[in-house]
Amino acid sequence: MTTATPAxxxxxxxxxxxxxxxxVHVVALSILIIVFVVVAVMGFxxxxxxxxxxxxxxxxxxxxxxxFGTWITWFLLGGDLYxxxxxxxxxxxxxxxxxxxxxxxxxxxxxxxxxxxxxMSRLWSVSHRHGYVTSAxxxxxRYGSRSLSLAIAITGFVATxxxxxxxxxxxxxxxxxxxxxxxxxxxAKDAPLFVAFLVLAAYTYTSGLRAPAVxxxxxxILIYLVxxxxxxxxPSKVGGWDHIFHATQEKMATKNPKTGKPTGSLLVPHSSQxxxxxxxxxxxxxxxMYPHSITAxxxxxxxxxxxxxxxxxxxYSFVLALLALLGxxxxxxxxxxIGSDGKPNPQLVVPQLFADQFPSWFAGLAFAAxxxxxxVPAAIMSIAAANTFTRNIYKEWLKPDATVAQEAKVSKLVSxxxxxxxxxxxxxxxxxxxxxxxxxxxxxxxxxFPAIVIGLYTxxxxxxxxxxxxxxxxxxxxxKAYGVSSPATKHFGGSNAVIPIIGKLGYxxxxxxxxxxxxxxxxxxxxxxxxxxxGADETVAIDYFVDEDDPRAQRxxxxxxxxESIAADSVGRHKASPA
Amino acid sequence: xxxxxxxxxxxxxxxxxxxxxxxxxxxxxxxxxxGLYSKIDPKLGAFPFFVWYQMLWVFLxxxxxxxxxxxxxxxxxxxxxPAEPEGRHSADHGVAVAEKTASPDPADATDLGxxxxxx
Numbered sequence: 001m002t003t004a005t006p007a008x009x010x011x012x013x014x015x016x017x018x019x020x021x022x023x024v025h026v027v028a029l030s031i032l033i034i035v036f037v038v039v040a041v042m043g044f045x046x047x048x049x050x051x052x053x054x055x056x057x058x059x060x061x062x063x064x065x066x067x068f069g070t071w072i073t074w075f076l077l078g079g080d081l082y083x084x085x086x087x088x089x090x091x092x093x094x095x096x097x098x099x100x101x102x103x104x105x106x107x108x109x110x111x112x113x114x115x116x117x118x119x120m121s122r123l124w125s126v127s128h129r130h131g132y133v134t135s136a137x138x139x140x141x142r143y144g145s146r147s148l149s150l151a152i153a154i155t156g157f158v159a160t161x162x163x164x165x166x167x168x169x170x171x172x173x174x175x176x177x178x179x180x181x182x183x184x185x186x187x188a189k190d191a192p193l194f195v196a197f198l199v200l201a202a203y204t205y206t207s208g209l210r211a212p213a214v215x216x217x218x219x220x221i222l223i224y225l226v227x228x229x230x231x232x233x234x235p236s237k238v239g240g241w242d243h244i245f246h247a248t249q250e251k252m253a254t255k256n257p258k259t260g261k262p263t264g265s266l267l268v269p270h271s272s273q274x275x276x277x278x279x280x281x282x283x284x285x286x287x288x289m290y291p292h293s294i295t296a297x298x299x300x301x302x303x304x305x306x307x308x309x310x311x312x313x314x315x316y317s318f319v320l321a322l323l324a325l326l327g328x329x330x331x332x333x334x335x336x337x338i339g340s341d342g343k344p345n346p347q348l349v350v351p352q353l354f355a356d357q358f359p360s361w362f363a364g365l366a367f368a369a370x371x372x373x374x375x376v377p378a379a380i381m382s383i384a385a386a387n388t389f390t391r392n393i394y395k396e397w398l399k400p401d402a403t404v405a406q407e408a409k410v411s412k413l414v415s416x417x418x419x420x421x422x423x424x425x426x427x428x429x430x431x432x433x434x435x436x437x438x439x440x441x442x443x444x445x446x447x448x449f450p451a452i453v454i455g456l457y458t459x460x461x462x463x464x465x466x467x468x469x470x471x472x473x474x475x476x477x478x479x480k481a482y483g484v485s486s487p488a489t490k491h492f493g494g495s496n497a498v499i500p501i502i503g504k505l506g507y508x509x510x511x512x513x514x515x516x517x518x519x520x521x522x523x524x525x526x527x528x529x530x531x532x533x534x535g536a537d538e539t540v541a542i543d544y545f546v547d548e549d550d551p552r553a554q555r556x557x558x559x560x561x562x563x564e565s566i567a568a569d570s571v572g573r574h575k576a577s578p579a
Numbered sequence: 580x581x582x583x584x585x586x587x588x589x590x591x592x593x594x595x596x597x598x599x600x601x602x603x604x605x606x607x608x609x610x611x612x613x614g615l616y617s618k619i620d621p622k623l624g625a626f627p628f629f630v631w632y633q634m635l636w637v638f639l640x641x642x643x644x645x646x647x648x649x650x651x652x653x654x655x656x657x658x659x660x661p662a663e664p665e666g667r668h669s670a671d672h673g674v675a676v677a678e679k680t681a682s683p684d685p686a687d688a689t690d691l692g693x694x695x696x697x698x
Binding site (some may be wrong): 106244311542 | 584585586587600602604607608610611613614617618624625627629630633636637640641644655657658659662
């Protein structure tokens with residue numbers, strides 16, 4: 001993210017003048033609170049929805065009974081992938097610096113779907129067959145490697161944490177524009193956030209994944225409504241699209257007094273083309289490596305669900321494109337995104353635009369859409385992080401004989417801990433840290449791609465080679481990101497660095513993942529040459545094609561007195577043995 | 580279709596699978612050459628080519644993935660697994676599995692409808 005350049009004062013036709021920090025918006029806030037209460041009630045009632053037996057298993061609590069059909073999955077994934085932070089950050093980037101940092105979200109969310117179409121149903125099938133709840137579960141079973149599985153689990157867990165924190169940043173942006181969250185008293189300032197999170201934590205604890213699934217319906221319908229109305233109504237109000245693009249070009253061409261370079265660009269300048277493409281493709285590859293995406297996918301009912309969703313999820317991408325353009329609408333409208341501290345903050349641009357140009361009741365609906373837009377992903381992310389901890393750290397390393405009910409209990413508690421941690425993070429640290437860490441998280445999570453995705457097709461890559469590739473790429477990516485400075489922050493100031501060999505700026509994560517794969521391939525050849533054991537694979541080819549009605553593979557041997565299985569137990573899941 | 584070997588993927592029509600693969604690659608390929616679409620003209624109404632071209636691909640991509648979905652379903656009909664232990668999950672498991680460099684795998688047994696276990 002970049003810092004703001006002061007908004008242009010070029011006010012268009014009939015746009016209302018921008019009034020940042022003009023006190024509490026009572027009507028808008030009331031609407032926001034009403035919607036929030038409705039959603040909270042729905043969250044608690046969700047535990048009775050499509051109820052089967054008890055909630056005391058990860059399949060039920062953490063995956064909603066693995067029973068979601070195409071449309072529920074569509075809402076759930078849409079609510080999960082297009083987060084509050086997306087709604088705040090994408091237009092902010094468009095507003096501040098233009099296409100390269102903002103509009104890449106459009107190709108990113110287009111190419112993501114063909115990419116997952118290729119491999120996601122295989123992951124669904126093998127997870128269904130073997131009862132995997134996380135991607136690290138799959139890696140554990142596929143490569144017979146506990147250490148590689150742990151690396152994948154920790155990466156997922158750590159990459160998810162700042163993401164949850166950023167959802168709060170999204171809520172904060174709305175509250176700040178609505179006129180609360182200012183002032184010096186931190187308790188008064190953050191009380192709304194506290195309450196929102198307490199409620200979220202409570203219904204996630206009781207209802208598990210069913211809660212965000214139910215709330216996603218409200219959230220997504222609100223989002224579609226607000227964005228479509230905004231895109232129809234606002235352009236004419238601020239002087240038409242012609243004026244919008246003209247004002248944008250004018251603003252982007254303005255020299256930044258600090259650097260002497262243009263503020264940004266309406267198109268992708270020649271020097272940024274590599275950055276644009278690598279950002280789009282790298283982010284697309286990373287998107288479905290996040291634990292919360294995989295959780296949403298595995299909660300679906302059948303193998304075909306995710307592929308059908310790949311065809312209908314682009315509807316959200318279209319809305320995201322419209323939303324991105326609202327960043328430019330705000331330029332034409334002369335929106336002044338100024339925080340309660342008096343400093344310009346482009347992240348406030350969309351809430352501020354709504355507050356300026358819409359009647360207050362509709363602004364309230366828009367605020368509610370963004371705020372609830374934070375609750376759905378925050379719930380899924382905390383569930384996914386909790387599942388990862390439970391399955392791949394607690395059960396794998398701490399308590400191998402944990403029962404299904406104990407797993408669910410640990411997961412519920414960890415989901416609370418994760419949220420508290422995120423809340424503490426946002427309340428005590430600078431927001432910029434959360435943004436930096438989220439950027440790092442994107443670089444990290446992509447490094448799990450080779451082990452997971454290539455593993456779905458072949459076991460040729462050796463577990464130790466994958467682990468080495470992952471480790472080197474993690475260090476490389478972190479080091480590179482550390483070296484990027486921006487006006488806002490000395491380190492971790494952006495996601496682009498010079499690509500070796502090509503010599504152009506590009507997305508660090510994609511460079512790192514290429515290094516990752518190269519190392520894995522070279523080391524695999526070496527390790528295979530010296531015949532280092534490659535570990536046991538508990539999956540067979542047919543497992544990657546099973547569907548909902550096929551039987552599951554049993555992990556526990558029903559006949560413990562069968563000698564052969566005792567001998568083989570040393571690599572069984574339920575035994576704690578070094579990989 | 581009968582299920583025979585757990586170490587082989589269900590039979591598929593390779594030609595159709597390749598066709599589906601091509602359909603999926605089209606939208607990706609269309610968005611790679613930024614230099615070709617990072618232009619103002621030709622405009623669509625007030626919208627620069629850069630904006631409307633990418634937004635158009637949202638719909639074209641949805642079309643490609645929908646078509647790919649139909650083709651893939653046709654290309655590889657689903658083969659139902661028997662409820663009885665088979666192949667890898669039977670007593671002589673692990674022999675037919677390629678690339679066995681370590682000890683044989685745990686003897687998994689398949690079982691229908693056992694809820695409440697680890698899976």
